[in-house]
Amino acid sequence: MNRIFLVDDHAIVRDGIRALLAQEPGLEVVGEASNGQELLDQLPTTPANVVLLDINMPVLDGLATTQRLHAEYPDIKILVLSMLNHERYIGQLFGAGAHGYILKSADKGEILIAIQTVANGKQFLCSDLGLAMLHKVLAKEEHNEPSEPTEFKKTGQLTRRETEILRLLAEGLTTSEMAEKLFTSKRTIETHRQNILEKTQTKNTAALIKLAMTQGLLD
Template identity: 35%
Template sequence: MKKIKILLVDDHAIVRKGLISLLEDEENIEVVGDVSGGKEGLAFLETQEVDLVMLDLNMPEMSGMETAKHIKKKHSKTKILVFSMHSDADYILNSIENGVDGYLLKDSDREEILNAIDIVYHGEKYFPPAVSAILVQALQTKTKKPSGGQTSQTSVLDMLSKKETQILKMIADGKSSQEIAEELDLSIRTVSNHRANMLKKTNLSNTAELVRITSREGL
């Protein structure tokens, strides 16, 4: 079994020790390093293969945002999962703009942490409902700005997987779940699950509202 190689980057030793304790018994995960800052993290990535970096945002010398930017520039295949105490929309939006693949709050439980690692490692984005709600609210506020105002390059679409985006586009084109299932060679139940997951991720009540928001972003 190929193990997910993880690097922990956090200036609080107690946080790193807690994560190591949580992850060390997982058969499919190996913590290959833990460092206290962004510069140390970048140096580590030059010497050892890492699949996923769990990254704090507020750190001395080099912030998590700056660290994420450098990682994506030099190690584009390495996934980044933010592990932060900050639930402020600006932190979340800036993190996404700097290329992170997921965002977890430090009060997340073990099951959610493991789920996020697995999802991000396999190429999907991960934003738990609490973070998605903050993000959607911020994006909805931005869409109400007068024309000519600067808006963030981040979109609700960033929270969706490629398959979910594909299905959403077909919904926007007026296709039914049955038609989508037949065209994509999926079961209707699978399509329904994708629709439910999209609403859960974005904290919206129906797909019509999701289509309305994302159509403004060039869906």
């Protein structure tokens, strides 16, 4: 049996969650509090294994409460239930010791899954938040990704020897073949090759040759 403690400064929210969980087998709402301090005052006499916790509360807010719970009651699982959907809050709460984060707009099924997941010792992030954060990361990467010519100009020009090695790379010569052709060691060739990759900020030979062609460095 999972013993649930509800912590939210709005009684109507607590009433709604209590009603939502009332008919669920294996769940029992054992206590309620309007802020973190009330929770901590009651826990010694009202043991629970999962706390559903809001963030914005008077006296002791969700972040401070999570920190206290993590330090004083490490066995209690903390599921944050909030309307705040910014990744800064999510990161702070997980960093403080929360086991899950779910929006109040989530449906009953997902809330029940979240409770069971954290009760089993696993982390949970609701699907809407996960997808929103993924889209934001992808959009940011796409927006910030510089065009290849701009990236190369920012890193500076290649030396004469580096340009020569670049052209031999484009011709398909191996490190050994380039070393023999340029009368130098394979280690020197590899050093030049690594310098070229760093200067052009490319990850491999294929990307390097593509960039070099856009810059007019190859015929």
